[in-house]
Amino acid sequence: MKISVFGLGYVGAVTSGCLTTFGHSVVGVDYSQAKVALINQGKAPVIEKNLDQAICDGVARGQLRATHEAPDAILSTDLSLICVGTPSRKNGDLDTGSLKSVCVEIGTALRQKSSWHSVIVRSTVLPGTIRNIVIPELEKASGKKAGIGFGVGSNPEFLREGNALDDFHNPSKTVIGAGDDRTGNEMESLYSSIKAPLIRTSIEVAEMIKYSDNVWHALKVAFANEIGIICKSLRVDSHEVMDIFCQDLKLNLSGYYLKPGFSFGGSCLPKDVRALVHKARSLDLDLPLLGSIIPSNEKQTTRGFEMILQLGKRPVSILGMSFKAGTDDLRESPILEIIERLIGKGFDVRIFDRNVNLSKLVGANRDYLLRMIPHVSSLLVESLDDALSYGEIIVIGNGDPEFRSIAPRIRPDQFVIDLVRIQDHSRLDGQYDGISW
Ligand SMILES: NC(=O)c1ccc[n+]([C@@H]2O[C@H](COP(=O)([O-])OP(=O)(O)OC[C@H]3O[C@@H](n4cnc5c(N)ncnc54)[C@H](O)[C@@H]3O)[C@@H](O)[C@H]2O)c1
Incomplete structure (x- = not known):
């Protein structure tokens, strides 16, 4: 050529x-x-x-x-x-x-x-x-x-x-x-x-790929450096830590956790990020990157809440209450935070989550839920059909496969807020908004 x-x-x-x-x-x-x-x-x-x-x-x-x-x-x-x-x-x-x-x-x-x-x-x-x-x-x-x-x-x-x-x-x-x-x-x-x-x-x-790549590379450098600073203070060999870190091609150096979506939650990530950041602070270490993770995550929860708020006070059905599909662990589930804020603002809310059965929840998990939403039992509905027929705003809160193909069942008067990215959202043109897409 x-x-x-x-x-x-x-x-x-x-x-x-x-x-x-x-x-x-x-x-x-x-x-x-x-x-x-x-x-x-x-x-x-x-x-x-x-x-x-x-x-x-x-x-x-x-x-x-x-x-x-x-x-x-x-x-x-x-x-x-x-x-x-x-x-x-x-x-x-x-x-x-x-x-x-x-x-x-x-x-x-x-x-x-x-x-x-x-x-x-x-x-x-x-x-x-x-x-x-x-x-x-x-x-x-x-x-x-x-x-x-x-x-x-x-x-x-x-x-x-x-x-x-x-x-x-x-x-x-x-x-x-x-x-x-x-x-x-x-x-x-x-x-x-x-x-x-x-x-x-x-x-x-193509234009954006270059930026996501380079920002990712920059983020990797800053992350490794901040982990190194903590390790040094704790007299832990940072290179041995990161060598082992890099051997994990399933969760660490992989596509896992790298799709835009809702905030992280659950019993581990928020707790462990907080503990490490607290440790760094107690050692007088200034680690702006690690310190920004929880605020960034909270901001994403607020974004989800505000997306619902701006649609006006209409009945809301939440699909999925646990922080991810396939578990009934509700601890630090960010969707619970949204539900609590919606109730506080006077929204009429119903919740469907096949994995969450109030009578079977025990211990810290149950305590957490009841502390967040004391009257939750009156908000739970039994089936996806019930949830879809109730709300005028449908919020997809986790990636349960059952929720991924609801598009054909959405009525013209309903609006879908998607925190997960369902498969067939393009057919909901004008009745759909995704949190990061
Ligand atoms: N340097 C890298 O490693 C690298 C890697 C990937 C992408 N990029 C990107 O590629 C682009 C170029 O980077 P670079 O490092 O080669 O830049 P550079 O500054 O080394 O070279 C740019 C050249 O363009 C010439 N130039 C400017 N206006 C011109 C014009 N009107 N007509 C003809 N020549 C003109 C300049 O005289 C200069 O020689 C930038 O957008 C950069 O971000 C750079």
């Missing part, structure tokens, strides 16, 4: 050098004369292991050259990758100045081109940037319509500096967000030599 790469910094230079090794022809574009000259001399414009060789080989084979003229690059290639910088502004916002100006340059050059051209954003940009900035700027400058005169896509870069070439050839994944099929297919061909999972999705999801 014939590709132009706009921005010859770390990402652009690595991308340019590596794409030539797949047999593609690359024209690099940068307004830095020095970077353009270095590439044309077969030298890497940034320090990165093995990049000099890749660029030297690409130039020697006649597959790589650089220019500062956008029209030259656009007219001699079929697809452009935007790799310009998107640094932070003072207030933390993304500075899209370079992105806008590169779009104007590409768009202006596209005016001179009658054939199809795809423009792919590889720079890290916030969700909505391509739809709200890249496409309008390209359309204005080119006089063409995205998806008709040219294609647009998102293809975030996941390389790590210092390991960039290896990461380019062996990425954890390739994510392709395309505005149209033709652009998506072209992006697939671009990476056809790479053996890594290739994921096709929407432009906005």
Whole structure:
């Protein structure tokens, strides 16, 4: 393929050098004369292991050259990758100045081109940037319509500096967000030599993935560091702790606990987070990340409550009272907190939970429930049908499989608040709201 790469910094230079090794022809574009000259001399414009060789080989084979003229690059290639910088502004916002100006340059050059051209954003940009900035700027400058005169896509870069070439050839994944099929297919061909999972999705999801990935990586570092600080104070070997932690691929390093949904609860997580944070405080340790977990969780419970509140004082049926499906453990169940607050506000509430039978509850579990909602027995209904026919607001409180397919049974006068994410919610358009989706 014939590709132009706009921005010859770390990402652009690595991308340019590596794409030539797949047999593609690359024209690099940068307004830095020095970077353009270095590439044309077969030298890497940034320090990165093995990049000099890749660029030297690409130039020697006649597959790589650089220019500062956008029209030259656009007219001699079929697809452009935007790799310009998107640094932070003072207030933390993304500075899209370079992105806008590169779009104007590409768009202006596209005016001179009658054939199809795809423009792919590889720079890290916030969700909505391509739809709200890249496409309008390209359309204005080119006089063409995205998806008709040219294609647009998102293809975030996941390389790590210092390991960039290896990461380019062996990425954890390739994510392709395309505005149209033709652009998506072209992006697939671009990476056809790479053996890594290739994921096709929407432009906005592709933009967001990069942020969820990087924030997750940052969170992992901060988490490990704070665990290390506590360990050090307690004279426990933090590396041995985290080595064992990392061996758990079922619950720790896995997809478990990583789906947006309702607050955590139950007899362990809240208690144990509180105990560790209290221990840290008693040791005079300032651990902002661990200290923010309980407030973040409480905020999610409040969000759920406010979603119901804003629908007005209508009868509410709660499906699921325990903190997760398949248990009758009600201790620190966040849905109980919501029920208590609703009752306090004068809402008429009914509850259905197949696993909770008041006559069978004993000990701390029963005490907890009766302390939270003393007259709970008068609120419990016997069947899902009873619950569905009672409330005008239906709240799905836990992931019991029975609740996941209620959509066809919802009446036109009812509204569903979903704290779990039921399977068929799209059919409830206008009568449905999910807590984090
Ligand atoms: N560096 C990384 O490890 C890494 C990894 C993944 C994603 N990213 C993202 O990729 C993007 C690029 O990062 P980088 O580190 O390569 O940036 P960089 O600052 O090293 O390089 C950006 C280059 O773009 C050039 N440029 C700016 N405006 C231009 C224009 N109008 N036309 C042509 N060239 C122009 C600059 O001269 C510069 O050479 C950023 O959005 C970054 O967040 C970076």
